Amino acid sequence: MTQTTTERLFSFEEYLTYDDGTDSRYELVDGKLERMNPPTFRHLLISDFIQDNFKAEINRLSLPWLCFREAGVRTGWRKSRLPDVYVVTAEQVIEFLDESAVCQSAPILVVEVVSPDSVKRDYRYKRSEYAALEIPEYWIVDPIESKITILLLSEGLYEEKEFSGSQQIVSATFPEIALTVEQVLAAGNLG
Template identity: 65%
Template sequence: MTVTSTQEHLYSFEQYCNYDDGTDNRYELVDGKLEVINPPTVRHFLITKYLEKVFDQEITRKILPWVCFKEAGVRTGWRKSRLTDLFIVPQEAALELIDQSAIFQTPPLLVVEIVSPDSVTRDYRYKRSEYAAVEIAEYWIVDPKENKVTVLILEEGFYEESVFIGEDKIISRQLNEIDLTVKQVLDAGNI
């Protein structure tokens, strides 16, 4: 996804939540500036769709009071908001926003980002630090180019990192019984 900043006007979080320029553009709020996020690749969409299905099945199987969303937002600071590829939140957090923009101020339980060629720094560095700052308990970085899944677990304000490759079973604290390998996730990106 290519990122383009808009004009130099600084937006508050509230202005961002209500922003509509009449286009189908998707924006993130970064230090008060709107950054256009271009649509992901087909591989990106396929992996996201697969993980959403797997997560929904696990939530249903364990009868968890959670909801899985794709392409929803999460507030990461005073004038910051990121669009995630996928995340899980408690149902009560979703109910609070039922008729509002899907930009959550309550930290999700788990966030997944699929790395694309132009999002490497954003996913590995900026989102990592922003997600830790707002105390997102678990953050997955799915990297098709590097053939790996990095799972970050929040411990005392910092992420502890585990990297999984190939046939490795992904170990998740939030979805601790999930039976999922890196190969399954990455293969989902193929047609």
């Protein structure tokens, strides 16, 4: 469960430099800091697998893109999220190289891996924030429901397609990527 600080509202600039002396990670939601629980190992393994596949595809196609894990994305005036994985152009990062790793403009693609405490946040709140930011493609990887939902932005709203089992994922950003839901979710298993 996430915890929200309520002592005062933070600006985006204050959020970028906030340090409570711990290793806690926070998202900024309407000026309030929401402490994020550490991810599960399954969550990390799935995120790593996706990032590795995205990086391989970026390199294979020699695209001027970068793929990051758990870096931030500014989603509004007093809002910033910490997606599990996202893809941006190198140009989006170059002027912020020595600043906090929070992308100031819409990534090309964002991925969230659902955890028991993030279901509503990933399916509802982040969906509306990412659509408002005009992120073209948003993946919701749900190991709880054994499915992956791909949301593609169309006229300001996301159109969704669910994939499960041995279905190959269809991505607009990476149309040649050959991944099934089973392969992605299996990355979260050991043995």
